[in-house]
Amino acid sequence: xxxxxxxxxxxxxxxxxxxxxxxxxxxxxxxxxxxxxxxxxxxxxxxxxxxxxxxxxxxxxxxxxxxxxxxxxxxxxxxxxxxxxxxxxxxxxxxxxxxxxxxxxxxxxxxxxxxxxxxxxxxxxxxxxxxxxxxxxxxxxxxxxxxxxxxxxxxxxxxxxxxxxxxxxxxxxxxxxxxxxxxxxxxxxxxxxxxxxxxxxxxxxxxxxxxxxxxxxxxxxxxxxxxxxxxxxxxxxxxxxxxxxxxxxxxxxxxxxxxxxxxxxxxxxxxxxxxxxxxxxxxxxxxxxxxxxxxxxxxxxxxxxxxxxxxxxxxxxxxxxxxxxxx
Amino acid sequence: xxxxxxxxxxxxxxxxxxxxxxxxxxxxxxxxxxxxxxxxxxxxxxxxxxxxxxxxxxxxxxxxxxxxxxxxxxxxxxxxxxxxxxxxxxxxxxxxxxxxxxxxxxxxxxxxxxxxxxxxxxxxxxxxxxxxxxxxxxxxxxxxxxxxxxxxxxxxxxxxxxxxxxxxxxxxxxxxxxxxxxxxxxxxxxxxxxxxxxxxxxxxxxxxxxxxxxxxxxxxxxxxxxxxxxxxxxxxxxxxxxxxxxxxxxxxxxxxxxxxxxxxxxxxxxxxxxxxxxxxxxxxxxxx
Numbered sequence: 001x002x003x004x005x006x007x008x009x010x011x012x013x014x015x016x017x018x019x020x021x022x023x024x025x026x027x028x029x030x031x032x033x034x035x036x037x038x039x040x041x042x043x044x045x046x047x048x049x050x051x052x053x054x055x056x057x058x059x060x061x062x063x064x065x066x067x068x069x070x071x072x073x074x075x076x077x078x079x080x081x082x083x084x085x086x087x088x089x090x091x092x093x094x095x096x097x098x099x100x101x102x103x104x105x106x107x108x109x110x111x112x113x114x115x116x117x118x119x120x121x122x123x124x125x126x127x128x129x130x131x132x133x134x135x136x137x138x139x140x141x142x143x144x145x146x147x148x149x150x151x152x153x154x155x156x157x158x159x160x161x162x163x164x165x166x167x168x169x170x171x172x173x174x175x176x177x178x179x180x181x182x183x184x185x186x187x188x189x190x191x192x193x194x195x196x197x198x199x200x201x202x203x204x205x206x207x208x209x210x211x212x213x214x215x216x217x218x219x220x221x222x223x224x225x226x227x228x229x230x231x232x233x234x235x236x237x238x239x240x241x242x243x244x245x246x247x248x249x250x251x252x253x254x255x256x257x258x259x260x261x262x263x264x265x266x267x268x269x270x271x272x273x274x275x276x277x278x279x280x281x282x283x284x285x286x287x288x289x290x291x292x293x294x295x296x297x298x299x300x301x302x303x304x305x306x307x308x309x310x311x312x313x314x315x316x317x318x319x320x321x322x323x324x325x326x327x
Numbered sequence: 328x329x330x331x332x333x334x335x336x337x338x339x340x341x342x343x344x345x346x347x348x349x350x351x352x353x354x355x356x357x358x359x360x361x362x363x364x365x366x367x368x369x370x371x372x373x374x375x376x377x378x379x380x381x382x383x384x385x386x387x388x389x390x391x392x393x394x395x396x397x398x399x400x401x402x403x404x405x406x407x408x409x410x411x412x413x414x415x416x417x418x419x420x421x422x423x424x425x426x427x428x429x430x431x432x433x434x435x436x437x438x439x440x441x442x443x444x445x446x447x448x449x450x451x452x453x454x455x456x457x458x459x460x461x462x463x464x465x466x467x468x469x470x471x472x473x474x475x476x477x478x479x480x481x482x483x484x485x486x487x488x489x490x491x492x493x494x495x496x497x498x499x500x501x502x503x504x505x506x507x508x509x510x511x512x513x514x515x516x517x518x519x520x521x522x523x524x525x526x527x528x529x530x531x532x533x534x535x536x537x538x539x540x541x542x543x544x545x546x547x548x549x550x551x552x553x554x555x556x557x558x559x560x561x562x563x564x565x566x567x568x569x570x571x572x573x574x575x576x577x578x579x580x581x582x583x584x585x586x587x588x589x590x591x592x593x594x595x596x597x598x599x600x601x602x603x604x605x606x607x608x609x610x611x612x613x614x615x
Contacts (some may be wrong), residue, residue: 077445093437095368105440109445110353154342
């Protein structure tokens with residue numbers, strides 16, 4: 001039996017003066033204990049709504065969700081005693097110090113005053129929050145707030161740790177730090193449910209990934225399984241001379257999982273491959289033999305847009321927006 | 328990061344196990360922790376402290392020295408007459424802070440953190456209104472001291488004077504719950520500020536707070552006589568012994584029985600807005 005299970009969750013929002021939104025439209029999940037589960041999807045796919053239902057912030061219109069056999073709807077208080085929640089909005093009290101925030105959360109989990117203080121001091125040490133220990137959180141960087149937020153979620157040993165877009169809006173350095181922390185937590189056996197817009201993040205952290213769109217799971221599997229389905233990486237060549245196009249296309253066709261795409265200018269050609277590095281070596285060797293000159297060679301990891309394009313035949317709505325803005 | 332990342336590996340193992348207190352113990356503990364948070368905030372955010380101490384002093388001085396020479400209250404000193412009005416206005420405006428702070432907490436996401444913790448639902452709101460009651464009490468003490476300094480005196484007894492203060496604070500506390508409900512309903516804290524100014528300025532000025540209502544033009548006089556702020560001011564003024572002898576206070580029931588009217592008002596507001604706010608709190612976030 002899965003440790004966290006959601007069956008056919010439905011949530012419809014009724015905003016004023018706007019058509020209703022089906023945020024969850026029959027979402028089902030199952031997460032085994034001790035694993036990291038990634039909910040991957042673009043903005044508005046329903047990731048945060050799913051987390052809100054599972055963390056008792058909102059009630060689903062229908063469907064059931066249980067953690068360790070406890071129903072989130074029927075016994076929300078028992079769920080709240082067992083979970084930790086951290087997220088993109090870094091919900092800490094700006095006017096309190098790191099220590100005061102952690103102690104407050106400890107007391108609200110109903111730790112004794114002594115336990116709560118001891119744990120707060122310990123977390124300040126573990127999460128390197130010394131700088132913000134006694135000073136109000138406001139004025140500290142996004143990375144620091146995010147660490148305090150995460151520490152708040154770990155005041156107890158949560159049965160499930162919910163991380164709602166833990167690295168959205170962080171700079172690359174803070175993102176790497178956060179990833180390392182999450183990896184350590186999962187290594188110590190914590191069950192984690194994380195939502196993300198980044199395929200790379202899900203790939204690195206999650207044992208199991210559900211791709212969601214319009215409130216429903218549209219693909220499910222490990223990162224490798226998903227990559228096999230959508231093609232692992234993309235090799236892109238830019239030719240010096242258009243005359244070499246047939247040779248380049250032929251070389252790419254041999255290693256690719258599909259037909260190569262030729263750009264409009266006739267000098268850039270690309271293909272998806274399942275194993276990037278050996279395929280690239282093979283292509284370069286062959287083109288070298290034939291004396292084909294290259295301007296540029298690139299290997300791209302698939303983005304969320306690529307995943308979506310493959311799974312749904314359309315780009316993400318964010319991707320659409322960016323395209324529109326660019327044109 | 329690698330150093331602390333290694334320490335994080337042990338952080339789960341050393342985590343304490345939460346207790347499950349009795350519902351009553353949990354309610355008191357949660358209410359206290361939420362109140363303590365707001366008390367810490369008073370210390371941390373100086374503008375709140377300035378607003379709650381300097382502004383009342385300013386009002387006491389302005390009204391006693393700017394208007395006292397020009398406004399003649401037969402049988403009384405304007406300073407004595409005005410003080411209950413200033414007290415009432417200050418605590419009524421002070422209550423709006425509850426709504427502003429609640430809306431701000433929702434925007435900051437801290438309310439969502441509270442709602443994922445095993446705390447009693449009502450404790451967050453109890454902490455809010457308790458904290459604001461303390462802020463209003465501080466204002467009250469500051470106003471009483473500055474009032475005494477400019478020559479205001481309680482002409483009844485100490486006990487009645489204290490009853491007047493308690494009535495003002497009690498009404499402000501009930502009003503805090505009204506504003507908490509509004510804070511839980513609106514989409515941004517700024518709305519609270521705007522709405523409270525638009526509603527509360529006429530409410531405090533078209534009343535007997537600063538001038539006797541008998542002198543107002545008829546439509547305004549009728550409004551003033553039914554205005555709850557008038558009942559509050561008159562109740563406090565009467566308990567302080569500051570109603571000039573022979574003054575016409577108005578024929579309406581609330582002005583004939585101001586203390587009873589305010590007490591009923593407090594009970595009714597609390598009976599409506601405490602449950603309404605708690606229900607609203609539990610359902611936050613169920614709209615897009």
